[in-house]
Amino acid sequence: xxxxxxxxxxxxxxxxxxxxxxxxxxxxxxxxxxxxxxxxxxxxxxxxxxxxxxxxxxxxxxxxxxxxxxxxxxxxxxxxxxxxxxxxxxxxxxxxxxxxxxxxxxxxxxxxxxxxxxxxxxxxxxxxxxxxxxxxxxxxxxxxxxxxxxxxxxxxxxxxxxxxxxxxxxxxxxxxxxxxxxxxxxxxxxxxxxxxxxxxxxxxxxxxxxxxxxxxxxxxxxxxxxxxxxxxxxxxxxxxxxxxxxxxxxxxxxxxxxxxxxxxxxxxxxxxxxxxxxxxxxxxxx
Amino acid sequence: xxxxxxxxxxxxxxxxxxxxxxxxxxxxxxxxxxxxxxxxxxxxxxxxxxxxxxxxxxxxxxxxxxxxxxxxxxxxxxxxxxxxxxxxxxxxxxxxxxxxxxxxxxxxxxxxxxxxxxxxxxxxxxxxxxxxxxxxxxxxxxxxxxxxxxxxxxxxxxxxxxxxxxxxxxxxxx
Numbered sequence: 001x002x003x004x005x006x007x008x009x010x011x012x013x014x015x016x017x018x019x020x021x022x023x024x025x026x027x028x029x030x031x032x033x034x035x036x037x038x039x040x041x042x043x044x045x046x047x048x049x050x051x052x053x054x055x056x057x058x059x060x061x062x063x064x065x066x067x068x069x070x071x072x073x074x075x076x077x078x079x080x081x082x083x084x085x086x087x088x089x090x091x092x093x094x095x096x097x098x099x100x101x102x103x104x105x106x107x108x109x110x111x112x113x114x115x116x117x118x119x120x121x122x123x124x125x126x127x128x129x130x131x132x133x134x135x136x137x138x139x140x141x142x143x144x145x146x147x148x149x150x151x152x153x154x155x156x157x158x159x160x161x162x163x164x165x166x167x168x169x170x171x172x173x174x175x176x177x178x179x180x181x182x183x184x185x186x187x188x189x190x191x192x193x194x195x196x197x198x199x200x201x202x203x204x205x206x207x208x209x210x211x212x213x214x215x216x217x218x219x220x221x222x223x224x225x226x227x228x229x230x231x232x233x234x235x236x237x238x239x240x241x242x243x244x245x246x247x248x249x250x251x252x253x254x255x256x257x258x259x260x261x262x263x264x265x266x267x268x269x270x271x272x273x274x275x276x277x278x279x280x281x282x283x284x285x286x
Numbered sequence: 287x288x289x290x291x292x293x294x295x296x297x298x299x300x301x302x303x304x305x306x307x308x309x310x311x312x313x314x315x316x317x318x319x320x321x322x323x324x325x326x327x328x329x330x331x332x333x334x335x336x337x338x339x340x341x342x343x344x345x346x347x348x349x350x351x352x353x354x355x356x357x358x359x360x361x362x363x364x365x366x367x368x369x370x371x372x373x374x375x376x377x378x379x380x381x382x383x384x385x386x387x388x389x390x391x392x393x394x395x396x397x398x399x400x401x402x403x404x405x406x407x408x409x410x411x412x413x414x415x416x417x418x419x420x421x422x423x424x425x426x427x428x429x430x431x432x433x434x435x436x437x438x439x440x441x442x443x444x445x446x447x448x449x450x451x452x453x454x455x456x457x458x459x460x
Binding site for chain 1: 289292294295297298299300319320322341343346355358361362363365366409428430431432
């Protein structure tokens with residue numbers, strides 16, 4: 001199918017983009033990489049009057065250290081998550097997750113900010129912002145603000161973003177020497193949406209877990225932190241018994257939706273299997 | 287640099303003039319904003335080697351290079367590519383840069399109907415320009431976004447593997 005007719009405006013600055021959105025009476029969409037938006041337009045799931053291209057806005061680009069954070073510009077492409085040395089050093093969980101996102105040509109064009117804004121519950125990056133305790137920087141008609149990832153994902157494809165607002169950057173706390181991370185997902189075919197996926201970041205003293213954040217995707221309407229499961233691990237080392245206890249705790253943290261293809265019990269089972277493997281690797285120092 | 291002009295909202299199908307460098311040649315054409323890059327390449331520029339398959343980024347038949355990176359030409363509008371360098375299968379064929387890949391696909395019957403082949407070649411070309419000697423797993427991973435409904439992929443992977451080997455034995459890329 002073809003998209004419904006729309007007007008197109010290429011913004012050179014954030015102000016121009018916000019102004020255009022307001023003047024189109026909010027019947028507008030920002031487009032960055034467009035790897036989810038273009039199919040949605042082609043299928044006429046969305047049909048705005050105006051498409052505002054934000055990809056040439058310099059302020060939305062670049063990766064740099066800022067205080068205790070890595071500031072990742074919203075327009076950072078998925079392929080740059082693999083090639084940018086600062087990401088590998090200070091946000092290695094994102095570096096590890098990037099190869100699992102769709103296919104190479106999609107990664108060449110899709111953007112980090114776009115993925116987080118889209119908030120697809122089956123996407124890798126939104127869930128990783130939760131595991132990383134990242135903050136999302138938003139700008140809109142009423143100014144700029146930073147929202148914790150924990151408060152950002154509201155419901156299915158629904159986030160703290162209001163109409164006319166856009167993500168400028170994501171701030172990720174710098175990875176530290178006493179931290180460990182793991183990422184993995186189960187998919188029927190490489191590049192397909194995951195049946196279940198997970199990322200985790202632990203802060204340790206020796207073998208003892210002082211703090212851990214575990215986030216799943218493809219398990220419900222939003223990316224999901226499993227706080228009960230996290231609590232079973234804090235203060236202990238990752239022995240077999242402790243890992244089994246964490247796997248058991250998942251049942252109270254996750255309530256996968258009914259679907260013909262993957263029944264809830266199967267998805268929960270897969271989540272347990274994945275969690276067990278990843279905690280095992282984390283215990284070995286991953 | 288100009289701000290937003292509200293008259294833009296008046297007629298959504300009004301065409302916009304865009305310029306690209308396609309296969310090394312400067313071109314300009316008039317496109318409606320909703321026209322995808324693949325439609326522009328095939329219809330306005332008559333470069334029909336790029337195929338429109340699923341039109342939603344799943345099959346990989348429409349892959350082209352945009353500023354040197356493989357992208358789905360069905361997943362962007364032609365207006366977005368204004369000012370970009372675009373290389374299609376026609377350009378790669380003309381320059382000879384993938385002649386060995388094409389010969390090896392032919393030799394090994396790595397195609398049957400040929401619909402997926404331009405996309406396969408763009409993916410293979412990008413992979414071999416990034417990794418000199420990819421493993422079979424890496425080749426399969428690079429092709430994960432390219433559907434072939436005829437061959438079962440085995441001959442395609444064989445062909446790319448053979449070219450990678452031949453290129454590294456001859457001591458450099460073509």
